[in-house]
Amino acid sequence: MKNLFRFLGLFTLMICLGACSATNRLTMGVTEPARIPLDSDITKIGIINRSIPSDGNKVVDEIDKILSLEGKNLDKDGAEAAITGLADELERGDRFEAIKIINDGELQRKGLGVFPAALPWETVEKICKENDVDILFSLEFYDTDTKANYEVSMVTLPNNLGINTKVPGHKVELNTVIKNGWRVYDPLGKVILDEYVSTDYLNSRGAGINPVKAVETIIGRKEGVQQLSNVSGADYALNTKPLRRRVSRDYFVRGTDNFIVAKRRAQTGDWNGAADLWENEIEHSKMKIAGRAHYNMAIINEINGDLEKAIEWASKAYSDYGNNMALRYVNILKSRMAQKRELNRQLSK
Numbered sequence: 001m002k003n004l005f006r007f008l009g010l011f012t013l014m015i016c017l018g019a020c021s022a023t024n025r026l027t028m029g030v031t032e033p034a035r036i037p038l039d040s041d042i043t044k045i046g047i048i049n050r051s052i053p054s055d056g057n058k059v060v061d062e063i064d065k066i067l068s069l070e071g072k073n074l075d076k077d078g079a080e081a082a083i084t085g086l087a088d089e090l091e092r093g094d095r096f097e098a099i100k101i102i103n104d105g106e107l108q109r110k111g112l113g114v115f116p117a118a119l120p121w122e123t124v125e126k127i128c129k130e131n132d133v134d135i136l137f138s139l140e141f142y143d144t145d146t147k148a149n150y151e152v153s154m155v156t157l158p159n160n161l162g163i164n165t166k167v168p169g170h171k172v173e174l175n176t177v178i179k180n181g182w183r184v185y186d187p188l189g190k191v192i193l194d195e196y197v198s199t200d201y202l203n204s205r206g207a208g209i210n211p212v213k214a215v216e217t218i219i220g221r222k223e224g225v226q227q228l229s230n231v232s233g234a235d236y237a238l239n240t241k242p243l244r245r246r247v248s249r250d251y252f253v254r255g256t257d258n259f260i261v262a263k264r265r266a267q268t269g270d271w272n273g274a275a276d277l278w279e280n281e282i283e284h285s286k287m288k289i290a291g292r293a294h295y296n297m298a299i300i301n302e303i304n305g306d307l308e309k310a311i312e313w314a315s316k317a318y319s320d321y322g323n324n325m326a327l328r329y330v331n332i333l334k335s336r337m338a339q340k341r342e343l344n345r346q347l348s349k
Contacts, residue, residue, distance in 0.1 A: 021254075022292075023251060024250070025251075028303060030336065031243070031244050031343060032245065032343070033242060033345075033346055034239060034240050034242050034346060035194070035243070036239045037193060037342065037346060038135065038240055040345075040347060042096075043096055043097040044133040044135075045096050046100050046136045048107055048127065048139070049080070049083050049103075049107075049138075049142075050119075050140050050141070051139055051140065051141045052075075074176075074222060075143065077222065078229040081227070081229040081233070082139060082233035083139055084233065085229065085230035086234065087233075089234040089235075098132075100131055100133055102133075107123075113179055116140055118192060119138070124136055124185045135186055135187070135193075136187070137182065137184055138182065138185065139180065140181040140182060141179070142180055143178075144176055144177065144179075146177075148172055148175075149172070149173045171205065171206070173203065175203055176201070176203075176204070176221070177201055178202065179198070180232050180233070182196045182236055183196075198232050198235070200228040202221065202224045202225055242346070249299055249329075251266070255292050256281055256289060259281070265277070272300070278300070280293075287322065291320075291321030294314070294317035294326070295313070295326050298311070298326070307340065310333050314326045314329045
């Protein structure tokens with residue numbers, strides 16, 4: 001009974017805290033600049049593949065011959081899939097005029113799973129000029145590393161009559177790590193705009209009467225590596241596009257009757273109607289109420305896209321009325337202003 005009363009008391013407290021909270025939370029969509037900052041005059045993209053298969057695909061002796069040969073093919077085919085994924089995603093929409101995959105064997109380096117030395121700018125400029133591209137995306141390295149774990153156990157296999165039966169055998173698990181290293185070269189500014197590594201994992205299982213037969217039963221491993229690599233290349237291309245995401249903000253819903261009514265208006269989507277009531281409280285005799293009203297006026301200005309006005313209201317909420325939430329909000333808004341300037345630079349013609 002004592003525990004029941006304790007539980008009921010805690011439950012009541014939680015309800016009260018939720019119902020009595022001074023703030024509500026809203027979410028809104030914002031557009032952020034692309035992570036890879038390509039100016040709007042960059043319209044022709046070149047893509048090169050500097051990676052060739054590494055020798056680091058050897059595993060346990062009994063399955064070495066299978067995986068050593070397959071490993072080289074995995075690296076080669078996986079790298080090509082990553083390049084294709086990048087090119088296909090860059091071609092979506094009308095942002096770029098041309099996407100060119102440039103094949104040059106002299107540029108390739110032995111795959112070691114780490115970034116090689118950057119290309120000399122003379123080489124970058126030569127490639128871009130000869131292929132009429134503005135910028136160069138490079139798959140600097142591509143590497144798969146496979147580790148095998150296997151155990152002796154009863155496995156289900158078809159006998160000579162095609163009937164599945166349990167027999168002593170081996171189960172093998174192949175864990176493949178796929179690493180991509182990308183660079184973006186800007187020949188005009190002679191800067192590397194981006195350097196990025198992605199890592200993916202693929203788990204494959206098989207069973208057989210011995211380790212070799214167990215590995216041979218694994219179907220679709222190569223296709224799985226290619227698919228993951230293709231997606232990885234496409235994901236990297238998305239870094240050239242502005243990002244649309246949702247952010248959360250807290251706003252005040254308690255203090256006076258106007259805040260309570262404004263809360264209901266906001267809940268129905270009438271944010272401007274809510275702002276009319278908040279504005280009525282900006283000169284309230286109590287600094288706490290006036291500070292909350294100024295803070296909420298910053299919120300409505302951000303919702304309406306006027307970040308400069310939002311900063312003015314939030315700054316005054318903190319400096320003149322001591323609203324501590326407003327100081328953090330000012331910094332958030334300033335960050336958004338910087339992002340907006342960068343986004344406008346990327347999109348300007």
